Amino acid sequence: MSFLEDYVHYGGCFALIMVGLYVVLVKSNLIKVIIGINLIDTGINLFLISAGYIRTGTAPIFSGAAQEPGKMVDPVPQALVLTAIVIGVSVLALALSLAIRLHGHYDTLDLRKIKELRW
Amino acid sequence: MIVFQLFLVLVMVVAAVAAAAFKDLMNAVIACALVSLMASIIFYLLHAPDVAMAEASIGAGLTTAIFIFAINRTVRQEENEEAD
Amino acid sequence: MRKLISVTLLLVIVMIAVFSVSHAMFGAEGARRTGGLREDGVNFGRRYNNRALDETGAANVVAAVVVSYRGFDTLGEVTVLFVAALGLGALLYGARREKNAKEREPASLIVFTGCRFLFPLVLLFGAYVLAHGHVTPGGGFQGGAIVASGFVLVYLGCRGTLPAGRLAAAESLSGLAFVVIGFIGLAVGGSFLLNFLPRGTPLALFSAGVIPVIYVAIGLKVGSELGGIIGNLAGEVSE
Amino acid sequence: MSPILLIAVPLGLAFIIPLLALASRKLPAYVPAVGMLFNLVVSLYLLPSVLSKPIVVRTAGFAPPFSIHLVAGPLGILLAALIALVGLLVAIYATGYIREGSVPRYHALYLLLLVGATGIVLTGDLFNLFVFFEILCISSYALVGYRGDKAGIESAVKYLIQGAIGSSLVLVGIGFLYGLFGTLSMADIAGNIHSVRPITVFISMAFLVTGFGVEAAIFPLNAWLPDAHSSAPSSISAILSGIAIKAGLYAVARVLFTVYGAETFLPFILVLGLLTLLVGEMSAFSQNNIKRLLAYSSMGQMGLIVFALGLASAASVEGALFLVVSHGLAKALLFLSVGYMIYRTGSMEISSLHGMAKRMPVSSLCFAIGAFSLVGLPPFIGFPGKFMVVRAALEKGDALYTVLVAIALLGTVVEGAYFFRIVQGLYFKPAPEGAVAETGEGREAPFSALLPACVLAAAILVVGVCPQILTDYVGPAASDLLDKAAYIRHVLGV
Numbered sequence: 001m002s003f004l005e006d007y008v009h010y011g012g013c014f015a016l017i018m019v020g021l022y023v024v025l026v027k028s029n030l031i032k033v034i035i036g037i038n039l040i041d042t043g044i045n046l047f048l049i050s051a052g053y054i055r056t057g058t059a060p061i062f063s064g065a066a067q068e069p070g071k072m073v074d075p076v077p078q079a080l081v082l083t084a085i086v087i088g089v090s091v092l093a094l095a096l097s098l099a100i101r102l103h104g105h106y107d108t109l110d111l112r113k114i115k116e117l118r119w
Numbered sequence: 120m121i122v123f124q125l126f127l128v129l130v131m132v133v134a135a136v137a138a139a140a141f142k143d144l145m146n147a148v149i150a151c152a153l154v155s156l157m158a159s160i161i162f163y164l165l166h167a168p169d170v171a172m173a174e175a176s177i178g179a180g181l182t183t184a185i186f187i188f189a190i191n192r193t194v195r196q197e198e199n200e201e202a203d
Numbered sequence: 204m205r206k207l208i209s210v211t212l213l214l215v216i217v218m219i220a221v222f223s224v225s226h227a228m229f230g231a232e233g234a235r236r237t238g239g240l241r242e243d244g245v246n247f248g249r250r251y252n253n254r255a256l257d258e259t260g261a262a263n264v265v266a267a268v269v270v271s272y273r274g275f276d277t278l279g280e281v282t283v284l285f286v287a288a289l290g291l292g293a294l295l296y297g298a299r300r301e302k303n304a305k306e307r308e309p310a311s312l313i314v315f316t317g318c319r320f321l322f323p324l325v326l327l328f329g330a331y332v333l334a335h336g337h338v339t340p341g342g343g344f345q346g347g348a349i350v351a352s353g354f355v356l357v358y359l360g361c362r363g364t365l366p367a368g369r370l371a372a373a374e375s376l377s378g379l380a381f382v383v384i385g386f387i388g389l390a391v392g393g394s395f396l397l398n399f400l401p402r403g404t405p406l407a408l409f410s411a412g413v414i415p416v417i418y419v420a421i422g423l424k425v426g427s428e429l430g431g432i433i434g435n436l437a438g439e440v441s442e
Numbered sequence: 443m444s445p446i447l448l449i450a451v452p453l454g455l456a457f458i459i460p461l462l463a464l465a466s467r468k469l470p471a472y473v474p475a476v477g478m479l480f481n482l483v484v485s486l487y488l489l490p491s492v493l494s495k496p497i498v499v500r501t502a503g504f505a506p507p508f509s510i511h512l513v514a515g516p517l518g519i520l521l522a523a524l525i526a527l528v529g530l531l532v533a534i535y536a537t538g539y540i541r542e543g544s545v546p547r548y549h550a551l552y553l554l555l556l557v558g559a560t561g562i563v564l565t566g567d568l569f570n571l572f573v574f575f576e577i578l579c580i581s582s583y584a585l586v587g588y589r590g591d592k593a594g595i596e597s598a599v600k601y602l603i604q605g606a607i608g609s610s611l612v613l614v615g616i617g618f619l620y621g622l623f624g625t626l627s628m629a630d631i632a633g634n635i636h637s638v639r640p641i642t643v644f645i646s647m648a649f650l651v652t653g654f655g656v657e658a659a660i661f662p663l664n665a666w667l668p669d670a671h672s673s674a675p676s677s678i679s680a681i682l683s684g685i686a687i688k689a690g691l692y693a694v695a696r697v698l699f700t701v702y703g704a705e706t707f708l709p710f711i712l713v714l715g716l717l718t719l720l721v722g723e724m725s726a727f728s729q730n731n732i733k734r735l736l737a738y739s740s741m742g743q744m745g746l747i748v749f750a751l752g753l754a755s756a757a758s759v760e761g762a763l764f765l766v767v768s769h770g771l772a773k774a775l776l777f778l779s780v781g782y783m784i785y786r787t788g789s790m791e792i793s794s795l796h797g798m799a800k801r802m803p804v805s806s807l808c809f810a811i812g813a814f815s816l817v818g819l820p821p822f823i824g825f826p827g828k829f830m831v832v833r834a835a836l837e838k839g840d841a842l843y844t845v846l847v848a849i850a851l852l853g854t855v856v857e858g859a860y861f862f863r864i865v866q867g868l869y870f871k872p873a874p875e876g877a878v879a880e881t882g883e884g885r886e887a888p889f890s891a892l893l894p895a896c897v898l899a900a901a902i903l904v905v906g907v908c909p910q911i912l913t914d915y916v917g918p919a920a921s922d923l924l925d926k927a928a929y930i931r932h933v934l935g936v
Contacts, residue, residue: 005121009161012128014220016154017614018213019135024607025209029197031144031190033603035151039135040610042158042178044617049167051229051621052248059166060264061340062256062405072264073166074248075255077620079268080569081170082344083280084613085177086425087576090287091606092182093432094583096189097291098602100436101587101595103193110198114596168340169265172332176348181429184355188436219645220614229621246624250508258504275501275510279561279573282453286554286577289460290584293547294598297590371460378457382450394503395446 009050016043030102030109034095041088045081052077124164131157142197148186155179260402261337261411269342270414270421274396277343277417278381281424285378288428291435310360318360325353333422337411343418347425354430358437370431377424384417445514446499448484448522449561452477456553463546470546474533474553481526481560485519492519493918496932498566506566506933507627513566513933517763517919521563521692524767527901528684528774529556531894535778536677538890539785543588551588555581555681559689566933568619568626568701571693572612579605579657582686586674597669604666608656615649622646629933632701632926647704650697657690659744661718668725671737672790676781679733683740684774688766691744695751695923703926705754712752716849719745723853727860731790735860736776739816742853743769749850750831757837759920760913761830767912768815768823768902775812775898779805782887792864797873802886806868808895813861815902818854823902826909828854 016039023036052074058067060075099109106114131154138150155178163171251268261267269277310318333346388397396417403410455477462469488497496515500506512518533552540548554577561574583605587598616626622638623631635643652663659667667687671679698704698711722741729735743765750762780795782805787794799806815822818829835847886892905911922929 004125008121008125008128009165010221012131012161014217015132016135017610018217019132019139021213021216021607022209023139024603025212026206027139027197029144030599031186031193032139032147032197035138035144035147035186037603037606037610038151038182039138039154040607042154042174044610044613045170045174046158046161047614048617048620049162049165049170051617052167053165057166059168059340060252061168062262062264063339069252069256070249072252074246074624075251075264075268076247076273076626077617078167078170078265079273079276080616080620081167082173082265082269083276083569083573085170085173086280086344087283087573087609089177089182089185089429090283090580091576091602091609093185093436094287094290094294094580095599095602095606096185096436097294098583098587098595098599100189100192101294101590102599105592105595108198109193111599167265169263169342169345172340172345173348176345176352177429180352181348181355181433184352184433185436188433192436192438219648247508247626248624271502272504272509273569276567276570276573278453279570279577282456282554282557283573283576283580285457286551286581286584289547289550289554290580293544293551293584294587294590294595296544296547368464371464375457375459375461379454382454382457385450386454388503389444389446389450392503393444395444395450395499395501397503 005055009046009053013043013046013050016040016046028111030099030111031096033111034092034099037095038088038092041084045084048077048081048084124161127157127161127164131161144190144195144197145187148183148190151186152179152183155182256405259398259411259414260405261414262406263337263339263342266337266342266414266418267411270337270417271396271398274385274417277421278385278396281378281381281421284425284428285374288374288431291432295435314360318356322353322356322361325356326350329353329422329426333418334415335408336418337414338406338408343421344425346418346422348429350422350426351429351433355433358433367431367434370427370434373423373427374431377420377427380420381417381424384413384420388413443484443487444499445488445497445512445519445564446501448481448564449512449557451480452553452557452560456550456557459546459550459553467545470549471537471540474549474556475530475537477553478526478530478533478556482523482530485523485526488514489516489519489523489915492516493915496922498933498935506935507625507630510565510567510570511627511933512564513629513929514564515919515922515929515932516915517922518563520763520915520919521688521766522560524770525556525559525563525685528770529681531897532677532680532774532778535680535781535891535894538888539677539781540675543590548585548588551581551585552678552681555585555686559685562689563692566628568616568628568631571628571696572609572616575612575654575657575690575693576609578686578689579609582670582678582682585678586670586682588678589675591673593669593673597666597673601666601670604656604663608653608663610653611649612653615646615653618646618649627933628696628701629930632703633930633934635702643702647697647702647707651694654690654693654697657687658694658748659687659690659718659741660694660748661714661721661745664718664741667741668734668737671740672731672733676733676777676784679737680774680777680781683737683777684770687740687744688770691747691766699754699923700926700929708752708754712749712846715745715748715750715752716846717745718742718748719850719853721745723856727856730792732780732784732792732795732864733777733790735792735864736773736780739857740769740773742857743773743816746828746831746850746853749846750834753831753834753838753843754924755834755838756920756924758831758834759923760916761827761834763916763919764827764830764909764912765824768827768905771898771902772812772815772822772824775808775895775902776816778891778895778898779808779812782891786885792867794874795864796867796871799869800873804892805887805895808899809868810865811899811902813865815906817858817861820906821903822906823909825906826913
């Protein structure tokens with residue numbers, strides 16, 4: 001049971017990253033590919049947070065009552081993930097605007113049909 | 120507790136697979152939002168309330184809205200895959 | 204064929220990843236059990252947890268890390284969002300007119316009234332979250348995102364448009380405020396983004412020196428940028 | 443004079459641009475030039491003082507490694523000066539060249555791209571490196587698609603998908619490193635790198651190098667490069683070829699040499715560089731599109747630089763850095779001079795450039811200078827760089843290296859062949875039918891385009907004639923990259 005408790009998050013995040021990578025590699029619809037990138041981002045965020053997790057820990061916030069700083073989980077991955085989430089949204093928004101322009105030019109989002117330049 | 124976490128992770132992974140499998144992009148986006156929502160609850164359980172808030176508002180909320188606006192301006196159905 | 208190659212590749216990566224996570228000292232949990240290597244003087248997380256309250260005055264250690272210790276990252280990250288908003292505007296510049304031609308039907312009265320009622324409340328909640336980032340969970344990004352979701356409400360429910368000029372001005376001014384605060388720190392104490400205001404008593408609203416000020420600037424910037432992004436994608440920003 | 447000004451001042455200026463755009467339509471075009479002029483002055487002022495000892499800048503008032511720190515060593519400041527110089531000249535070029543689209547946004551994005559590149563070369567923190575890397579990447583995705591035509595949007599999509607996967611890999615690598623060491627400072631990680639099993643460290647290194655390698659266009663990861671560089675506006679092609687891939691390569695080199703000190707990994711890098719070189723030059727040889735040809739030639743030159751880095755002796759790294767500077771200047775010159783030729787003729791076919799020397803003599807001369815410099819002819823800046831690399835490879839004394847450098851020189855011969863073909867076309871072939879007859883076509887490029895091109899050409903000639911100007915700085919920069927112990931000592935102050 002302890003083993004499961006240690007690795008359940010890692011399992012989940014690697015599964016997410018793999019599903020995302022699979023979508024990016026195999027699917028040919030651009031919006032599907034962007035969904036894949038989004039899944040990868042979520043998976044990586046989960047991975048970073050899991051790396052900072054302590055099973056007996058508390059949230060890294062001092063709230064009134066005296067708390068032991070030694071028991072808090074690692075705050076740095078949380079800060080990194082806050083940054084990573086916003087970066088992920090930025091890339092996503094830009095990708096979707098590109099998808100809109102691409103659709104305007106070709107009337108399709110199927111990357112196999114878009115062969116102006118060689119892939 | 121561990122059962123709950125296991126359940127959340129399972130739902131998340133299933134939703135991700137569903138997001139990959141749906142042909143209707145709108146459904147795929149909703150599944151994607153579900154992934155983010157589950158991730159946000161897991162973040163909270165991992166003692167990261169700040170990240171949980173950010174993921175819930177940005178990941179599950181705004182991202183979905185952005186996707187839906189973009190799908191409205193393009194196409195909703197994924198093309199059928201040819202055998203390759 | 205493509206599927207087969209992809210799946211094999213992915214399996215290989217999974218094996219590698221699992222192998223390296225199973226390392227005994229991996230992550231904070233591994234550190235707790237093995238001790239070693241990561242005393243206070245080496246490990247970021249433990250040091251910040253121990254000293255952040257004294258050094259920055261912020262009860263929320265994550266806020267202290269985001270704004271103070273790694274404030275430069277946050278400046279860069281706000282810039283990334285700025286870049287995305289600019290890039291989106293530049294890319295959709297030519298394409299904006301085409302879809303606006305067809306009028307959308309107006310929302311029903313109930314939706315319209317509901318949105319008008321909710322919009323100020325959403326903004327208020329966003330402002331609360333972004334101003335209290337240093338004492339409770341929340342802060343600039345979360346608050347900004349909530350403000351932006353208020354804009355989504357306006358686009359969807361009230362069929363409203365936001366003037367691009369004012370959004371751009373809010374973006375610029377809040378970004379400038381961030382940089383200027385950084386420069387004041389450089390001028391006062393010789394270090395960019397230095398916390399030059401008094402720390403105050405922990406857990407009060409006016410504590411932690413410069414952290415809430417920066418968080419408000421971040422919140423405004425994130426809110427206006429995400430709002431602009433959504434408006435551009437929805438084709439609802441008036442130039 | 444703190445090196446942080448190199449990042450913060452242009453950033454502040456970029457934030458002002460949308461405000462200025464509300465007030466005036468013309469004003470934003472001059473902001474990037476102002477910012478880069480400032481950067482050039484500051485970095486040249488700092489350059490002599492960092493040669494002996496790097497300046498370590500702390501942020502938020504906490505000592506390294508416990509806050510983000512910048513490490514302004516000779517390498518960082520040298521590259522920052524290069525970025526500022528090329529950025530300034532291309533910014534001047536763009537004031538006249540960019541007319542259509544959302545012009546203020548173009549200039550803001552352009553300035554932010556340069557901020558990202560400057561941040562990459564100056565930072566001493568791994569995650570901060572990632573953030574600046576993202577600024578660079580995202581602004582270049584947007585700028586590649588800036589014109590909104592079919593080719594631009596399509597190549598931007600390609601670039602974005604590959605780049606996004608690359609940055610995801612970087613983030614995974616950073617996660618592994620943080621999990622293992624609990625620190626993000628590059629110097630701190632470098633000091634502890636031998637305390638864990640090598641295989642575990644290797645995994646994170648593979649992620650990081652692959653991720654940064656996408657931007658650096660190292661061989662198997664470079665599918666986006668020819669499309670992106672050829673479809674972007676010419677001013678952006680100049681920056682992408684001259685600056686952006688160099689910044690990616692800097693990230694790879696910094697991670698490999700400083701963080702990991704990966705000596706055993708270097709032969710692999712060497713071979714990859716050689717492959718990149720050969721693939722790039724061979725593909726360039728068969729191109730009919732001038733901008734695609736230049737893009738593939740960038741790939742070839744990057745291959746040579748990676749090859750030189752892979753040799754990892756002090757002399758070869760000096761040669762590599764010299765090549766970085768020379769290729770940055772020469773490739774920017776080529777794209778700038780070709781920009782108005784394409785604009786005037788409306789075609790990117792090489793055959794349409796025939797006889798250009800009569801119609802646009804200055805641009806053609808600049809093109810020829812850039813081309814000869816890339817090939818490595820003696821009076822130009824490309825020659826000392828290539829010479830240094832070849833000499834360093836021969837100094838290794840191993841027959842294997844001699845063979846490898848011979849293969850690399852073969853690539854140079856191919857490069858010479860196609861560049862001479864183009865220059866011959868420019869000067870000695872008759873113009874295509876009907877080209878001269880059209881009104882206004884024979885005009886030379888405007889002054890705002892000729893000035894940067896002439897300055898670049900002059901720089902190429904001057905440094906080519908007396909390379910000591912540069913070699914004085916390249917030496918300390920190379921040791922900055924190679925001497926891991928000194929880097930750790932300077933940053934952590936032990």
